[in-house]
Each structure stands twice: as structure tokens, then as C-alpha cells.
Amino acid sequence: MPKLTIDGREVEVAQGTNLIEAARLAGIAIPYFCYHPYLSVVGQCRICLVEIEGQPRLAIACATPAVDGMVVRSQTSSRVREAREAVMEFLLANHPLDCPVCDQAGECLLQDHSMSEQGPQFSTRMVETRRTFPGLERRLLGPHVVQNQNRCIHCSRCIRFTQEISETSQLTYVSRGNRAYIDTFDGRPFDDPFSACAADVCPVGALTVREFRFRKRAWKLRSTPSICPGCSIGCNLWIDHHERTVYRFTPRENPDVNATWLCDYGRFLAESLNSHGATATLREEDGSTSSPPVEEATRALALELKAARTLRVVASANLSNEELFLAREIFASHLHGELVTPVWPGEPRRMKNARGEWLASSDAHPNANGARRLGLELVDEGGLARFLYGAADLTVLLDAFAHPYLASEEALQLLRVGHTLVFTQREHPTREFARWTLGVASLACNDGTFTSGTERVQRFQAAFAPPRGALPLGRWFALLARELGLARLAVAAPRDVFQLMVSQERAFSGLAWEELAGADTDSYREHQHVG
């Protein structure tokens, strides 16, 4: 384990650690553009120059491994400061400096480093007209990525991403020198399934995400750690939100799962978090509807549940462990209902972790494995159809979107028989006939845990409080439990439900709520992985 000194701070690091990471461990930020912890080291941008005692020339920190006894100077070296100032001047020589109209502003490494690496007295000597790339200033490179080549600083991160991570090699430099630009082969669409990551790794505004552009200034956003609801892999992500609106997902570092990547499918589920179910709606036999307040609705619901002679419940692999646990306790154990969890295979998804291993999804739900661990019965489409075919007084759908089959003509016909009670986050065809439609808040308002396909119990956090009338499903369950006289289960906080599970479920014993959050500081972008 080499021990070295950086700017007077001593730090011990693992063998093979480069100076950027060593400095990070010592609490010192060495600036970089082309370096990325999960991409190959190319040493192109030259901003990470440091002075190493005993070496006549400045060295690039990204390509220099820490050696025992090394004495490194970064901010404390006047030579380094001078050289970095010059590198910044070179980088900005042809940069359009259009920050006011650039959507990267606020999360741009070029902005950040021009503040940190150029002294207050610095003024550029560049007086020439800037180089431009006519026709490439605002080009849709693919379905999700917009290119402005004028802003490109030639760091090659996006190219390396498609070569090394997504393995499509769709991006390349065309031409060379200062005339080189980023392009796809023969101008074909950049339809890499991870295409938006290329915009993530772009340290400047050369590649931006079409869906997010100009919707919100980056500095307005707050980030809340969460888990991707798109499949069983369980990629860690940030919900970036402002004033109770979700604007985007950005990857949250987890070396074991998604390194710092997200697939486009998962990433663009972000918008779906903005729909929350409306207030409880009761539909009478004559078709008239009313919206009783929550307390009144739960009281009526409890009565109907108790009155049902046969009760069947469709749970969902999209629910958190806590919600599934409460559902099992309330509907199966207490009310003696029959409960199944449908699982839909969905499109195959995959993700590469920090070790370069591909993880594959087993199904299209974030928590099928949690349902399995809680001993719930998992069924496929055929099983779900058979389940709905059996007659029952009352059918409860805990999540209208548990399986696409629930929206099929066949399922709707089966559900029209008897009373149906539907919890839903969005508009669903069952609304036409369901006796009760109960508004559920989206993942953005929910706390809880998912168990990934690789047995990883991961916690997501609520970004903001739900809008009026919509409750997180766990909250509905707590209210129902109270009405049903189940004091033990009438706990509102998912954290307390989790404690119950820890004490009661073998699959959760020994786990601690606090330790399941993963990377939960806002440091992700400060650490410049996304840029």
C-alpha cells in the first residue's frame, strides 16, 4: 500500500491507484476532463498536470500511479497553476463561451475548472475569430442526444464510452487535429441503447440529452437517491427534481451494479414519475362517481374487504419490499385472500458493472425477487389469466400496471365480474368499471427497498411529498390496517415496516435500513463522473 504526500497531506492508497483518485482520497480535487474512473486513460486534456518531486517535467495525474514516498504538488505548485491556466486558455480558445444559452451550464466541467484553475487576474490573449463547425451546432445525433460540436473539447469520452462500455463503437472522430468532430458512421442515427450516457460523460455541452434540454437549469435541481424501476437489475440513480416535478434520472455510482451508467429505457422512465394517481373514486352501481376524503374511503374499503366472502389480490413486482410485506400480512394472513404476483418478462435489458461484467435482467420489474423472498406466489401471464378466471366477490389490484395483461380486453372482461378495487398511479382502463380507484403516488414520493435480481436489497428515498389525494401505497395499507384493527401493521413509515421485516423475515434478518442507501451524498456530479 503506497503512502504518498499530496499538497502536504499524507494518504495511503491501494497499489495501482492513480494520482487523481489518490488525491480524491486525500480530499484534494485534481481537475480533469478526459479522465473518467470507468473509462480507459488517454491523458488528452492535460489539465490534471501535477508536479512530482524529483521529476523535471510536470506529469499528468491520471496516468501516474501512486508510488510509495511520492511527493506531489497540485494546488501548492506555482508551475502547476501556471500550466493549468495555459491549458484552460487553450481549451477556451475555440470554445464558444455561450454558457448563458448552453444547457450544460451549472454542471459543466469547463465552467467549473475555468473558475478554479484560472486566477482572478487571468485574461485570455485569444483575439482571433473562433473555429466553428457549420451544420454541427445543433444536430440530433440520435433519438436522445443533441450535438453542438462547437463546444466540444475533444476529450473522446463519448467515443470511448461506445467502444468500451456499450460496445457498439457507434461514435468516432472524423478528420483530425482541430478540425476533428464527433460523428456516427455515414451520419446514421446514434441509437445505442445507452446513448444518453454519452451525453452524461460529455464534460461540456457538446452532447446534451434531448429530453432534458432547456427544461430546467441544472443548479435548480435537487437530487434524491433512488433505484431504477425499469427492470430487475436495480441500477442506482438520482431523481433530479425541482418543485415536485421530476426532470430526469442521472446515474448514481455503484460499482457492483451500474458503475455510472443507465440504459436509455430506464433513464427515460423518469417522466413517468410525474404522474400520481388522483384522489379515491367510488363508482356506484348506477355509474355515478364520488370522491370521498381519504379517511372516509379507507373506512368504507375496510368494510367491503371484511364483507367479501372470497377475496383475490393481484400484487405487483413493482412494489417495494415493505409494501409487499404489508400486502401479504393484511390481505393474505389477516383477510385470508388469495394473493399472486404477476411477473412480465419484458424486453431483455442489460447493464455493465465496474468490473466490465454484463448483468442481465430476468424480468421487467424492480422487485420480483423481493416478492419471491417474501414467499409470494409469482405467476406469468397464463397464471394471472387463470387466477382472474376463478370467481371472487372482490378483486384487489395493488398496482394496475403490475402486468400489461391487466389492460387486455380479456382481463377487463374477467374483472367486470364482481367488484374490483384498483390502486393505480396512472390512468388505467379499469377506471371505467372499478368500484374503487385509489390514487397512488409515484416512486418519487416513496421510501422503501427493492431486492434486485442479484439479491441486492437497495433502498430508494422519497424526493418530495405526494400531491394532495395521492398516497404512497404503504400509507394506504397503514390506514387500512388501522381500520381493520391491526395495530401492529398500522405503521406509516416504511422504515418501521422494514424493522418488522428484519425481525420476522429470514430474508431480511441482519439488514439495516441505514446501510442500504448506497451512494447518497450529492457528490456524484461534484466528483465529475457525469460532468
Next chain:
Amino acid sequence: MSTAPIHAAHPEELHEVRFDPTMESQIAELLTHYPVPRAALLPVLWLCQNRYGWIAPGVIEAVAARLGLAPAFVQGVVTFYTMFHTTPPARYVLQVCTTLSCSVCGAGELLAHLKERLGIGPGERTPDGTFQIVGVQCLGACGGAPVVQVNDDYYENLDPAKLDALLDELAAVKE
């Protein structure tokens, strides 16, 4: 013997490229020179340029498929090097060296003369597709400055009169 003209294949012919058996066997031979197929990229591209006159997108796709590479990667390589034509070239590409030794020995006069005689400058071609001028950097023949490379051949110690004679000779060659 005078310089052979380039016969550039029509873009339509290069939409989908299939290598004929001769090319295939040449490629197979080239692959034996290297431990990895990718290393044969430049030689195979040369083979294609000699055959088709230029490197069309369809050629890039065929080469990429043959060597197991991504087309974008091959495109990146093709455009890094200045000698691969990515558009159909004229029959004679006049590559006028403009680096120091040639410049101080009269490359500027040669370009001016070409402009006067052919009406075109660097980066342009004559409307009949006979000549195309490219201002190139050092050709490594500075002792014979000024130098013009026409297609594959070097012409050294040129002056406007010698250049005229050369152009006359080249223009006289029939397809």
C-alpha cells in the same frame, strides 16, 4: 510512361460492395502479415482505393464487415489519413507540396499558374473531372522542390513551363 489516371467508381456502384475473388484472395494474403485482422485495415483500404478509386461509405461497410470492425471505427481511420479519398477524385489529383522547401522554391508560383491555366485552386476540380488540385504538406522530396505528386507519381524540380508540358501530356491521355 506517364501517370495512369484514376478511374473512380460511380457512387451508385458502391452502395453495396462485394469483394470479387481476386480481392478476397489479396485480403486473405494480407491478413497473414499480422497477428490481428484489424492491423490489415490500412492495406485493405489501399486495396479498395486502388480498385474503386475512392473509399465510399459502402466500401467502409464492406471492409468493416470483412475485418470484424465497427463501420464508425473504420470511418475514423479513413478520415484521419489525408490520402484516402472520401469523395470520387478527378482522373488526376495534383498534389502540390506547400511546405517550406517547396514554398521557398516556387510552390506559390505553381499554384498561381494552375489557377490561371485550369481556373481552380486547392480543394477544387475542373468541371470535366480531369484535374483536381490538393495543397499537401511535405512530400519528403524537398531536394527536388517544388514537387507535385500526380496520383502515385512524383514530379520534381517543376516550373510553370514543365508543369504545362506535364498537364498537356496528362490531358491528352484518353479514357
Next chain:
Amino acid sequence: MEPTLLKARGLEGSRTLSSYLSRGGYEGLRRALALGPQEVTKYVIDSELRGRGGAGFPTGRKWTFIPKDHPGPRYLVCNADESEPGTFKDREIIEHDPHLVIEGIAIASFAIGAHTAYIYIRGEFVRWAKVLETALAEARQEKILGPDVLGSGYPLEVWVHRGAGAYICGEETSLLESLEGKRGFPRLKPPFPAVVGAFGMPTIINNVETLACLPSILTRGPAWFASIGRPRNTGPKLFSVSGHVVRPGVVELPLGVTFREIIFEHCGGIRGGRALKAFFPGGSSAPVLTAAEVDTKADFDACAEAGTMLGSGGVIVLDETVDMVEVAANLAHFYAHESCGQCTPCREGSDWLVDILERILDGHGRPEDPDTILRICRFASQGMTICPLGDAFSLPISSIVNKFRDEFERRIAAATPAPQKKQPVLPWAGPRPGFGR
């Protein structure tokens, strides 16, 4: 001096194997095969041969950097990229004596234990690639190359690999990338090619002229070679002389002659009876020397002492009619065109220099321009870049500003303010007619 490297020049049919054999060809290789690799390396170390490609690194020592216990293949690469402006010596050797190069390749490959060698030749040299191919075919035919080199049991194959137009591919690691079928982006060092080179294997890259020195070192002995020139600067050297001399061309002279001798005795002096103004001693990447420095000795150490470098031995001679601002602009265009674009200071700096110098030429210079040029040069060199291309333009251009600052200032004094207009880097309209002459 009796020529060693150019002794075939002027002989009828000198390119053929029979001509080469009649001149004692491949005797050096025979001797090498008899001596064994270690002894061959010792010969080369003792000869004090230094690389002729530009850096002047001791050739024998470079060979010893290959890890002793490396299990896999190793490669030898003959660098025939010859693209340093003002250099055309390798072409001369290949043109007249391709087998001399092939013999040198075989000797070096044997010394380092390589069984495959590549000749990386610049793409424009179509004719000379063919000359080499023909010679290689002859050598294979006569079992000089192939599975059993000269009956020794040592196998060696040599392939010609053509570049496609990129100055940067003369740089060792960029050449390797190009050999591997990639864009010619220089690699980060360390690791050096002798440890991790072509296809991840130890690789030695030697210049054509360096390799061409080997046969005579083997046949005539290292002491003979070291007796030419002076210690640490030994052997014959080819000088490519171009520009305003009466007889431009390649001359072979012992290291240590003065540039005055090269220019005035061997190349007939300055054209048209004009006066010498300045010259580049070792290709355009070497800092310029003025007429007053013409007595500098043409060897590695003397040039270094004079603040420049022998480089490839490409002497570009400029007479009194030449405008040094034009020269700087011309070079800036070259390097901006040839910068691979990988690292910031070189990519941006070379382009920026073009803008400034063209603006000065357009009559819109500013008083601060010379200092800005010097600043760009300072921060695009000295380890600020991945490869030496940053130094390659920074050193000569800053030397021009330093030595001929008055020419810049004269133009700037007469300047008018510039209209805002970007000079495109490409395509360049070429030098102004009448520049130099």
C-alpha cells in the same frame, strides 16, 4: 569520404539483389548470424551508433530495453515514414539500395529476437514501397528471408506496411497505432515500445538510415564505425539539403562536419549568389540557426550545444530574400495540419499560431503578438503534450520569433486593426506567390 550508405548511388541496376551481392551484400547478416544476438548488440553499442530518425538515441542501448525474459513474440519496425519537412534521405537509400535496408532489418531483428519485421513507409512513397516489395521478393526467393534465413535456422518475415498521409505516424507510438490499423494517435509513455509495442509486444523501431548503418558495422567492425566523427557522434550521416542551395540533394558526410561545409562545399552555396540568412539544421522541427551560426558542427551534441538539434539531418537553407514571418506561418500551417488533435496544447496551440501569424501577414499584427506566440510555444512543449509534436512546432517557431523579432515588429508597426474573420485551417490556399523565390 568514401560513401557507405550511398555507395550504390549511380550504379547501373543497383537495386537488384545480384548487384547488392556483387558489392558484398548480406555479408554483414552472415556475420551477425555467426556471432549471435548478444555479440551483435555489443557491436552496435560499441559502434556508438545513434538513431538517425531524429532523437539520436543510442541504437544498441535501445535494443537492450527489451525485457530479457519476455515469452511472446517481439517485433522490429523499420521507420520509413520520412515526413519531417526537409528530409528525403531514406528515400534516397531505398531508391538506390533497398537490400541495404533489408539487410539492416534482418540484422536488427536477429539481434532482438524478432521473427516478424514491418517496414512502415509513408503512403505517398508508392514507388519506393514497390521497390522494397520487389527487393523483399528477391530476398525471399533466395532464402535470405523466410523460415530459414541464409541456412541458419533463424526465421524472419518482413512486410511492407504503407501509411496513408499523416506526419504524426513518424512518431514511434503513433506509427504503432497506425500499424495496428487505428488512427495515428500517439500513446502515453511509459510503457515504452521496447516493453509494450506493436500488438502489445516488445518492439524496436529504428529508422531506415540507422538500419542501413548496420551491415557495415558488422563487416568492418564497430571500431571502424566509431572512428568516423567524434566520440558519441560517430559514423557517416546523410544530410538532406534543400531550399536555396545551388545543388540540393542528399550528401553523405561524417558527423561533425560544419554546416558551412555542407552548404557551401558540398551543395554549391546559395543560389543566385545571394547571402545565407538562416537554416534549419535538422528538419523543420529543429530551432532555426542564423547565418552567423553556420560554423556549428553538424552532430548531435554540437547542435544541442547551439540550442538546436541535428534531428533527421534535413538542412533547409533560406537566403536573404526570405521573410521569416512567412516561414513561421508556413511551418504553423504544416503542424496545424498534422497535429493529430488528441491533446489540448498541440491541437489548439498549432491552430492558434496559424491564426496569429496569418493575421500578421495580412497586415493586422498587434504589439503583443510576438509574446503571445512565445507563450503558446512555451505551453505546447516541454512535456505539456503526449508526444513531441508540440515541441516540434514550438521550438522552431519560438526560435524564429526570438532570432528575427525585428521582422515581426516591423510588420506589426505598419499594421492596421483586423477585421473579425476566421482563417480556415484547411484547405490552405498555399504559400503566397513570390514568397522566397
